[in-house]
Amino acid sequence: MSKLFFTLYLVIMNTGEIILYITSDGAIALDVRLEHETIWLTQKQIAELFGTKRPAITKHLKNIFSSGELEENSTCSILEHMGNDGKQRYQTTYYNLDAILSIGYRVNSKNATQFRIWL
Numbered sequence: 001m002s003k004l005f006f007t008l009y010l011v012i013m014n015t016g017e018i019i020l021y022i023t024s025d026g027a028i029a030l031d032v033r034l035e036h037e038t039i040w041l042t043q044k045q046i047a048e049l050f051g052t053k054r055p056a057i058t059k060h061l062k063n064i065f066s067s068g069e070l071e072e073n074s075t076c077s078i079l080e081h082m083g084n085d086g087k088q089r090y091q092t093t094y095y096n097l098d099a100i101l102s103i104g105y106r107v108n109s110k111n112a113t114q115f116r117i118w119l
Contacts, residue, residue, distance in 0.1 A: 104116060
């Protein structure tokens with residue numbers, strides 16, 4: 001069984017900074033938003049990162065916020081973006097590093113375990 005290793009690459013773009021997160025086997029590659037000195041991921045990206053499904057991430061976030069471990073208004077941000085047609089606006093919720101780390105310690109998966117070791 002091979003170990004997973006995680007690599008973060010910082011790419012400077014005209015529009016800001018983006019971190020590309022890649023496992024050593026190339027199985028996971030995520031574009032990560034970097035704003036206000038923290039990274040931001042959607043629930044879908046967090047699920048990909050930890051090798052699980054989005055409903056599990058939703059459940060963990062609900063428990064994290066309801067227990068008072070983290071405050072929802074300080075760990076998530078809703079961003080608007082335009083659809084490919086340039087006409088329809090979409091709102092997407094992103095979660096910061098504090099939320100991502102809290103989820104990472106709750107998820108039971110091979111990727112989550114390797115992520116905790118990597119930290």
